[in-house]
Amino acid sequence: MKLRNIQNLFFLLITVFAASCNPDSSNNGGSKSHLPIARGEANAILCVMDTSQWNGAVGEALRDIFSDYVPGLPQDEAYFKLRNINPLKMNNILKTGKSMIFVSTMDNQGAQSRAMQNYFTSSSLERILQDTSLYRLPQKNQFARGQEILHLFGQTEGQLIAHLKRDKDVLRNYFLNIENERIAKAIFKVREKQIEKTLRETHGFDFQVPYGYDLAKNQRDFIWVRLLDPEYEKDVFVHYRPFTSRDPFEDVLAFREEITSSYMRDIQKPDIFMTLQNENMNIREVNFKGKYAKELRGLWKLSDISSGGPFVSYLFVDESQKRLYYLEGYVYAPSKDKREFMQEIEVILNTFRSGEELK
Template identity: 80%
Template sequence: MKLSHVNHLLLLALVLFTASCGSDNKPSDKLSSKSHLPVARGESNAILAVMDTSQWNGPLGDALRDIFSDYVPGLPQDEPYFKLRNINPLKMNNILKTGKSMIFVSTLDNQNAQSRAMQNYFTSSSLEKILKDTAIYRLPQKDQFARGQEILHLFGQNEAQLIAHLKRDKDLLRNYFSNIENQRISKPLFKIREKQIEKTIRDTHDFEIQVPYGYDLAKNQRDFVWVRLLDPEFEKNIFVYYRPFTSHDPFDDVLAFREEISSSYMRDIQRPDIYMTLQNENNNIREVNFHGKYAKEVRGLWKLSDISGGGPFLSYTFVDESQKRLYYLEGYVYAPSKDKRVFMQEIEVILNTFRSSQDLKK
């Protein structure tokens, strides 16, 4: 991001803050007032979209739904990234203002009562800046009406302009709230950890991964470690495989690489003829940056070879050049008759705590 663009955002943030809070407050008053704000409320993966209802029911609303209500890949049932709910700006009240995640959407070309109410969140200076600079269309704010709240302002001179920005930055906007949700999950998930299991993994395998309370060490071999949480209604699993890096071949077909690992290590102890394999459908593969390392991410579906169980999985294949190791990390869930979205978010959060010994020294 260019420095001038950052300065514009900072200036716009200042004028927006002034518009929302009133210009008579002293800086110390603003800071102290945060502690008296109510705690943000709302369910996980839910966003309130405060905007003109006519725009919500038109192309602008469609663009937002395409970003936030799209289905998460690699799940057995259709589950959206976020539950998106429209709020009429004329019906905003103190309860609705405490939503955990909110989007305030407005364009200056619409002048009906609801749109004018949206423009009241801006000062005349910020409106003038929006009219002059078409590159600026979004602004995040924290704890505006409640503690623990995340608000994203999306704005433009007209609908067509804002829709173009939304379509161009679809992944960026979705990831903004996905990262927020992962941070919210992380705090209670790691409040208590299995420190002894973490130490065993670190001492044995020369890497670190955070293990939440309740997980057991299911398997610990020279080049493979598996931890799992067993519950009467579901189970969550994390395993890590590694070997010396000698070839890029596994990156050419990461699904075949997974089959090689699961058929060798993920077999039923009492019935070794049963092993974990792929369902060969709904597998989403993409290139990602995994803590500064090139990686192949897979979100897909697994099953047991006798079809007695199955569910979603998430994996990362990458090379740690400092260790000269090829790593395969996977987390998977077995939760029949339950939604899998939040379970898989927990899996993602755990996998992303992985650090090699060299990473920890940086």
């Protein structure tokens, strides 16, 4: 980022909301202990903006970013639930939302839009009018502890929409990372440290295992941990082998079938094994914890079609160990939404460490 833009963002950071926030003499040290705790659903965002813009092109651009469907799930589930808040109807309860977006453009002078502009000082409004590259500003704990706010602004609607479309993934990932951090904080309060120790000492890798998971299978080159509940099941398994060929990267689906047909068979009925529901999978190249990887998202089933659900997996090489790894997490939760379950699985997978990472 250019130095001038950094300076401008810093200027906005210290001036935005100055017009609407009263100084607290007991808070000179920057403590937010007097604020209420932020509340709200997981994956829900309150979008404070002029309702005419919400129902127009700006709102459509926001919904395209945040209400798009998560790939690899058996039913349509959005990344986030967006709720529009009329700025003239903001109250102390709404201000405690965990995740919020404040949207304003200078070319709209309706009563609601003017109310949005009141959140900025005159100096910060001038800076916005001077620099078209400025359009977003994050802010924490403004009205409540544990709160995340993202300001989106522009001189015109068209200008802001152009920024939103260009940085679609950046903006979505901003809130995805926030939600993942909240999930991690909740599920890793208590962990299965003995299982983690076994993974490190026996297999040369580990990942954080939340309380309640069991080590269902522990073989020379394969491990499987799972959490069983009367209404759902969450599972993670890892297979590894010496890295001798890049062939698995050329056909990830066939490689997965080889693994699951060998290791994921019913103990009492060995003719039943895990397979794919279909081959219409979402496969892409990703950076998995600093390593080139193939990510696979799709739907699994048992070969007798008795159960199934979504899964996500990563195939990559640990050069320090000269190992090929295949990590997968999947969920079985009939008659339930799968979005939040799969988020938890992804958070677990992203704690994976191997080789030099363990030193």
